[in-house]
Amino acid sequence: xxxxxxxxNNPIFERNVPGTTEKLAKATVGIAxxxxxxxNAAVALLRAGIGRLILVDHDTVEASNLNRQHYFQAxxxxxKVEALAAxxxxxxxxxxxxxxxxxxTPENVPEIYADAELLxxxxxxxxxxxxxxxxxxxxFPDRPIVAASxxxxxxxxxxxxxxxxxxxxxxxxxxxxxxxxxxxxxxMMAACMQANVAIELLTGxxx
Amino acid sequence: xILVNNRDKVEWREGMTVQDVLDAMGxxxxxxxxxxxxxxxPEHDYETCTVPDGSKVGLFHLAHGG
Numbered sequence: 001x002x003x004x005x006x007x008x009n010n011p012i013f014e015r016n017v018p019g020t021t022e023k024l025a026k027a028t029v030g031i032a033x034x035x036x037x038x039x040n041a042a043v044a045l046l047r048a049g050i051g052r053l054i055l056v057d058h059d060t061v062e063a064s065n066l067n068r069q070h071y072f073q074a075x076x077x078x079x080k081v082e083a084l085a086a087x088x089x090x091x092x093x094x095x096x097x098x099x100x101x102x103x104x105t106p107e108n109v110p111e112i113y114a115d116a117e118l119l120x121x122x123x124x125x126x127x128x129x130x131x132x133x134x135x136x137x138x139x140f141p142d143r144p145i146v147a148a149s150x151x152x153x154x155x156x157x158x159x160x161x162x163x164x165x166x167x168x169x170x171x172x173x174x175x176x177x178x179x180x181x182x183x184x185x186x187x188m189m190a191a192c193m194q195a196n197v198a199i200e201l202l203t204g205x206x207x
Numbered sequence: 208x209i210l211v212n213n214r215d216k217v218e219w220r221e222g223m224t225v226q227d228v229l230d231a232m233g234x235x236x237x238x239x240x241x242x243x244x245x246x247x248x249p250e251h252d253y254e255t256c257t258v259p260d261g262s263k264v265g266l267f268h269l270a271h272g273g
Contacts, residue, residue, distance in 0.1 A: 130238050133240050133269075174270060
């Protein structure tokens with residue numbers, strides 16, 4: 001029986017993979033950037049039943065974002081964290097969202113994500129990806145970070161992979177650069193790979 | 208011998224650093240993340256952090272786009 005407010009008990013999760021919903025309902029995941037990777041990974045995590053998301057981005061939605069990011073015409077000009085929060089709540093009103101409309105820096109990462117057990121790296125620029133991974137790994141060496149690298153261009157589906165070492169997981173082809181342009185199918189694929197890795201880690205057996 | 212990304216073998220030598228492994232691999236990418244046996248190595252340690260013989264090293268190339 002559905003009891004409103006009881007996490008993991010929501011009827012939208014009736015078709016979920018058995019045993020995953022209860023674990024995901026208790027989880028807090030950080031999302032660093034709400035663009036092509038972050039907005040789509042957040043939607044995938046939400047539909048899987050994640051209980052709490054910490055969303056961070058300082059940008060506003062622009063028309064050129066709509067080729068790959070989970071926003072709509074009516075969102076143009078709105079802050080990304082607020083627009084994304086509205087879309088996530090429209091799918092599952094029970095999700096708990098923590099919104100930060102600010103610029104992430106190496107210094108504020110430990111405080112912003114203090115209670116996130118896993119981070120989705122969802123930046124656009126590689127230099128920012130790099131310092132984010134470093135900040136996270138130094139602050140939280142025992143917590144996983146799921147990043148993306150090489151999500152540009154079209155096709156090359158076979159080139160997409162997950163490269164893992166320790167608590168670092170990188171999804172993408174690790175080569176293609178955004179000077180090639182960005183296509184929804186490939187960016188969303190990488191975002192969903194990130195979400196899928198996160199779900200696997202969060203629902204796996206922990207020692 | 209050092210194994211990079213579970214694929215490439217690099218001949219080990221005494222005192223070999225992370226930077227030496229990157230040079231041996233011909234990696235001149237500016238944006239790399241490195242692990243040794245799954246443990247993250249900060250960039251400012253590349254010249255000083257030595258890599259034990261038999262280590263598994265992870266090299267991640269970070270590309271723009273998202």
